[in-house]
Amino acid sequence: MAKLKLKGKDLRVIGYPEGPVISIAMNVMERNYKHHTTEQAIDILKDVLTAPADYMEDAVLAPVAQQLLPKPAPEGVEISLNTTGISFNVFGSEFIEPGAMNQMYQAAKLPVSLAGALMPDAHAGYGLPIGGVLATENAVIPYGVGVDIGCRMCLSVFDIDPKELVQREPYFTRELNEATLFGGGRQFDNATEHEVIDRPEFDQLPLLKALQGRAAKQLGSSGSGNHFAEFGLVEIKEKDPVLGIEAGAYLGLLTHSGSRALGANIANHYTKVAKQKRRLPGEANNLAWLTMDEQEGIEYWMAMNLAGDYASACHHVIHAKIAKQLGRQPLKMVENHHNFAWREMYQGREVIVHRKGATPAGKDVLGIIPGSMTAPGFIVKGKGELASVNSASHGAGRKMSRTAALNTITRHAL
Template sequence: MTQTTFEVMNVEGGRPVKMWTRGVPVEDMARAQLTKAAKMPFVFKHVAAMPDVHVGIGATVGSVIPTKGAVIPAAVGVDIGCGMMAARTTLMAHDLPDNLEGIRSAIEAAVPHGRSVGRGKRDSGSWGDPSAAIIDAWATLAERFGRIVAKHPRLKNTNNLTHLGTLGTGNHFIELCLDQDARVWVMLHSGSRGVGNAIGTYFIDLAKQDMRKWFINLPDEDLAYFPEGTDHFDDYVEAVGWAQDFAALNRRLMMANVIAALRLQIAKPFEAEAEAVNCHHNYVTRENHFGENVLVTRKGAVRAAKGTMGIIPGSMGAKSFIVRGLGNAESFDSCSHGAGRVMSRTAAKKLVTLDEHIADTAGVECRKDEGVIDETPKAYKPIEAVMAAQADLVEIVHTLKQVVCVKG
């Protein structure tokens, strides 16, 4: 058995916080945010902080908050169901062309990404004319969405069908990677896009209104919650579950389009899903822990139950890992969802030069311009330190290094 690596932060008037953060920096603001979450009266047992923990809105990114009898919408956030998908192909490194620019361009053409807003112009990050495959996929979600919209009409005019199978912005990406045996993998990171953002924002505001209506004082208004048994609780659980399904389907559709683009660039026939993993890291779900049924909110954390496969990506120029969960009960069967930021986006743009970004992404076919400096490797914690801090949560199955990176 691997030695336990968590430390305990006791919280006066609240539950303890168990932190897998040895050897990695944790900002004081993140500790303060964890403390506030741990003081919520319905937290079950303790809060678990992953090694990539950093400040978020309401709850820290990289935290696991188990609750009984209530759910906190801001702890899930607005990128509902955001997560990772990876698929190993039967291709080897030597099957790739020497110049990977064509592959990157083909992926960029196959999957809408980024965002452009202009008068009368279509957003480049959405479909102008969704294909039959996208429309058919949307049909599997449409009826449930209709039921949600019937109760909450404001959610109707959102980017739903036009965002299905698209990447988005920020830290979302599509990568071509090589594993430790020089095998080629496709890996991508995205969530429930515009419609998920609208659902998250809407219900966070609704929870805040409820708190004011019931005169409930909170340590942070972003910890506004829905008590179980109320209409808003049931509606939120329904909507968040739908958004999580949208996110998983979104990743599958993108993966299919990336593989199709690769087949046009690489003449050699290949299989595309020799191994595949599709996991959320911003979500809420019902699970059984310590013999009790609870709601588990993972905000920037991945389920790592015993034998469960997960993905922990590094930054643009770093390694990523395919992992197998060790089922550590103290972490509520969870692990980190990535490296975790050490700089805000604003700070990264101020502190990291373009030359540093270019040096740190050497060997990766990716954007090397000012527009992606907020995602540069220096903005993140060292992934090796993050993995060392959670040695009792997961075992590494594959180590990946990206060779192509498409950013949103």
């Protein structure tokens, strides 16, 4: 008896759709029903086509049935970008690299975008560019906040003659090295007690619970990258009513660091969730958002705020250690953060303002914009400019990345 030999047109005639199912069905039938006639094989395939769900448990015909069942829609909704984006102001455009500009143009086309600005120290990042400011409607973008959630500057101003920095340099160097840890992944041998580690959010979200122990051991550490802790001269030219410090020269302790592994894990987890819920095309993929009235968005907002408070606590631990060693309490502490999202009013409506590598600069809001390694930084006070969405740069900007600098500039030249 001749072996069964089917043709693709035999299956198309009875209604099989174009695609992999035809070759799969032919292969299954010819291997498992090789002694059946063509008519018998076609009758079997007609039955599978009529009710594929009935054959999902069939040891032989299940692969055919599986191909015939409607495919589940991919998780999340595929979203198109607007053809034209919102307009946004660019400050210092001649110094901003094309990659950062392109990322901001992508963000401006999101259906949830309402306003934006690009700071003069902007450069390309993941999702929103570093130095990008974006106001959205009822939506938070995890990669619009960034990985190092709540990264911040913190300055303690001490009534100590800054000449002591030169006269007692080894002492101040030792205090910096003993007050914190630098390096990716580093943590203290023993956890530091602090109320932020006992926050109820750690018990409310399984993701946070798994990170609690590590967060406790990294509290007060500084991480790596462009993070630093340094002493320096603080010059106040004239008394400002908001800053409240008399004109003069003071000793300052300035630190820059963020939320360590806690923030990174929150960012990566909820970015993945956002991408599953809202699929965006190509380069805009990292700008997936969560709405503020869905469970995942509420969870992210809760976790983001915890990470921001944790980052602040890291600075306060460092500053408290050094203040104790100096035997002085600071006259003033100035602190501001970036890599965060805020609920704010903008032109009469509530928005979510993302400042990724940008400093809040609302009316009379104090901040610090640090210089490069060889240039001074500044204590600043916001003017509340709508043109920048109440924002300012978070640093001096850069002509090259740290990696490029290490490869092209010698220590002697620096």
